[in-house]
Amino acid sequence: MISSSIKISLISILILFLLNSHTLKAKEITNTESKITSNWAVIVSTSRFWFNYRHTANALSIYYLVKNLGIPDSQIILMLADDYACNPRNKYPGTIFNNLDHKINLYGENIEVDYRGLDVSVENFMRVLTGRHKEEEPRNKRLFTDSGSNILIYMTGHGGDEFLKFQDTEEITSYELANAIEEMHQNKRYNEIFVMVDTCQAATLFQRIYSPNVIVVGSSRYHENSYSSNSDSDIGISEVDQFTLASLNFLDKITPGSNEKLISLFQSYKHAPINSNPYWEAFQFQRDLNNVLITDFFGSSSRSVLYPKPHFEFKPILENILKEKKEDKIILFEEEKETISIQKQNQENLENQKIISFLLTIILIVFIGSFIEKKVWKEIPK
Structure with a gap:
């Protein structure tokens, strides 16, 4: 017969083994995965006037990028301070380009602008983040996020030391941005946030952030300018900014379900012709940054449709021709693969539960x- 002390020792070892295995598994999940239930994007161009055409092109470029990676319009808040597509100076009416060959119209039929013109204000931007809307505000202008939502916030315009201008009449400060994010944290409106800013002295806008699980990247540092690119003599302005263009050159290679890490994007700036020093930082981020995927912010956790990239050929208004070069193609994802993966994971979890139940029974x-x-033994007379 095995003595009671030996039995107790064996049982203690078994319990410690189970607890240790569970703890290690929990740590592994915490370091590699995030509880992402939905993906949202807030994309803002804060500038007006024709010579700031490139800022709207910046914003629309990011808009199409996240749509191509699976975030639907219902989960994108797009704010454009000026309508350059309808500007009388625009030689190609109804279009906005970010490329010199004019092959891609960023202002196509699939665009959904939620805030435009004077509605793009500091007040409305803060309301979007914090959810402090008026009762009559329509659903398309609201950010319905929760504690499982990953949010991409992209902002472009003119800025300076700890501020970003809106409409050339007001500005949002680093304090206001930090307070808005903290209010979101207190109200459990996000899981993780990635803030991306393309403006002069962009890094200074992040100086007051103190909330957890926030990653930021800015196009320039203190006392540095951000620079434009793709100077188009045909239109008479620059079509995009260097930092956003460098980001697009890297991100355009990403496909839904990609395992490319976000830190790879930051590292790519070292070799890009940006003429400024991009700055990035993570604030109290609970996951290992080496495990954070690009699609954790630029993609969707519930993808079903890949939106088409527009492929058109545009000619000047003088020729009055707008000829479609290629038909838009909607590429449907293979949802079956995702379903099989989920079923496999569920099966593994079920098997693990059975093993634990068996051990507990023993x-x-x-x-x-x-x-x-x-x-x-107590009842047997000695």
Whole structure:
């Protein structure tokens, strides 16, 4: 017969093993995965006037990028301070380009602008983040996020030391941005946030952030300018900013379900012709940054449709021709693969539960046996 002390030792070892295995598994999940239930994007161009055409092109470029990676319009808040597509100076009416060959119209039929013109204000931007809307505000202008939502916030315009201008009449400060994010944290309106800013002295806008699980990247540092690119003599302005263009050159290679890490994007700036020093930082981020995927912010956790990239050829208004070069193609994802993956994961979880139940049953049997044995030995007369 095995003595009671040996049984107790064996049971203790078994319990410690189970607890240790569970703890290690929990740590592994915490370091590699995030509880992402939905993905949202807030994309803002804060500038007006024709010579700031590139800022709207910046914003629309990011808009199409996240749509191509699976975030639907219902989960994108797009704010454009000026309508350059309808500006009388625009040689190609109804279009906005970010490329010199004019092959991609960023202002196509699939665009949904939620805030435009004078509605793009500091007040409305703060309301979007914090959810402090008026009762009559329509659903398309609201951010319906929760504690499981990952949010991409992209902002472009003119800025300076700890501020970003809106409409050339007001500005949002680093304090206001930090307070808005903290209010979101207190009200459990996000899981993780990625703030991306393309403006002069962009890094200074992040100086007051103190909320957890926030990653930021800015196009320039203190006392540095951000620079434009793709100077188009045909239109008479620059079509995009260097930082956003460098980001697009890297991100355009990403596909839904990609395992490319976000830190790879930051590292790519070292070799890009940006003429400024991009700055990035993570604030109290609970996951290992080496495990954070690009699609954790630029993609969707519930993708079903890949939006088409527009492929058109545009000619000047003088020729009055707007000829479609290629038909838009909607590429449907293979949802079956995702379903199989989920089923496989569920099966593994079920098997793990069975193993744990079996081990717990053994422990219970040993305990009961030990108790009965002790009881019997007490009742046997010596």
